[in-house]
Amino acid sequence: MTKEERIRYHKKNPWSKHLVGILNRCGKIRSYLKIKNFLHTKDLKYLWFRDKAYLMERPSIHRLDSFGHYIIKNCKFIEFSEHCTHPKNRLNGKWSYEYDKCVSCGKTDREHYAFGLCAKCYCREWRRINLKEE
Numbered sequence: 092m093t094k095e096e097r098i099r100y101h102k103k104n105p106w107s108k109h110l111v112g113i114l115n116r117c118g119k120i121r122s123y124l125k126i127k128n129f130l131h132t133k134d135l136k137y138l139w140f141r142d143k144a145y146l147m148e149r150p151s152i153h154r155l156d157s158f159g160h161y162i163i164k165n166c167k168f169i170e171f172s173e174h175c176t177h178p179k180n181r182l183n184g185k186w187s188y189e190y191d192k193c194v195s196c197g198k199t200d201r202e203h204y205a206f207g208l209c210a211k212c213y214c215r216e217w218r219r220i221n222l223k224e225e
C-alpha cells in the first residue's frame with residue numbers, strides 16, 4: 092500500500108487504525124500481564140458502529156476490565172477525553188488522578204498503573220491473584 096492508499100483506507104475504515112494502537116499498547120507491561128489482543132479489524136468495525144464512535148470527536152478504545160484481554164465484550168469506544176479522567180492518567184503533576192502515592196509501596200517514582208498501585212505493585216497483585224503466588 093502506498094501512503095496515499097493507506098490514508099484513503101483509514102478514512103474509509105476509521106476503526107482500523109485503532110488496531111495499530113492496541114497492538115502498540117500490548118507491549119511491555121501488558122505483555123508481562125499477559126494481556127492479549129483478540130480483536131480483528133471486523134470486530135473493531137462492529138464496536139465502532141455499536142458504540143457510535145463515528146459521532147465522537149476523538150474515539151478511543153477502552154477496556155472495561157483493565158485486567159482483561161482485548162475482546163469484544165471487554166471493549167468499547169469512548170470519547171478520548173473520558174479516558175483522560177481515568178485514574179491511571181496523571182493530572183497536573185499529581186501522581187495520579189486519585190492518589191498521591193502508591194497505596195502499596197508508597198513510592199511515586201514508578202508510574203501509576205491502576206487502583207492506586209504503581210506498575211510494579213500492580214503486577215505483583217495481578218500475579219498473586221491470577222497465579223496464586225504468595
Ligand SMILES: [Zn+2]
Nearest residue numbers: 193196209212
Ligand atoms: Zn507500588
